[in-house]
Amino acid sequence: MDTPQRETRAAEPLTMYEIVFPGDLNPNGVMFGGKLVALMDICTALCVSRWSRRPCVTASIDAIAFNSPIRHGQMVELTARVVYVGNTSCVAFCSVHAQDITTGDRFYCCEGYFTIVGLDSNSKPTVLPMIPLDDETDRREWEHAKLIKEHMLARLELRKQG
């Protein structure tokens, strides 16, 4: 019997904007990291669901790096894109910039890799489409994200072994 061809579908980056409210701050008066990671999780999940046309869940969050603090009143710009696809999982990279509304200054703040699993109607992992790899940058990002996912799985395996 023929195996159905796995569809290759380009994944558009998804960008979201938020503003930092007083309730989003940590005791140091800058945006709470957990709040920012929650926004990154939403942004990557929306990006993957829109691309795959499936509901999805986050399996792991890796390589989060906070570069610059974000302050009250600043605009947060989050962009997610799918950079690696396995079988039922993929990895979306999320980068975050902030913009000071009064000066217009826009600066890089944070990034991270989110492994997201596509689900079928029974909430079981299901095969995802493939993404095209158009150039050397795509291929480099693919290998980088694959390595990040493999490291996470290897760490989990080590923990299991005690």
Ligand SMILES: CC(C)(COP(=O)(O)OP(=O)(O)OC[C@H]1O[C@@H](n2cnc3c(N)ncnc32)[C@H](O)[C@@H]1OP(=O)(O)O)[C@@H](O)C(=O)NCCC(=O)NCCS
């Ligand atoms: C993620 C989840 C669906 C995986 O289910 P599972 O029964 O372990 O399924 P599998 O072992 O077949 O794994 C499915 C895929 O996820 C990957 N995966 C599973 N756990 C992972 C983890 N912790 N980190 C990275 N990838 C993971 C597997 O490598 C596999 O990828 P592949 O099909 O591309 O090769 C399940 O563990 C789960 O529901 N976790 C809770 C998710 C959640 O509540 N997230 C927070 C709210 S969104």
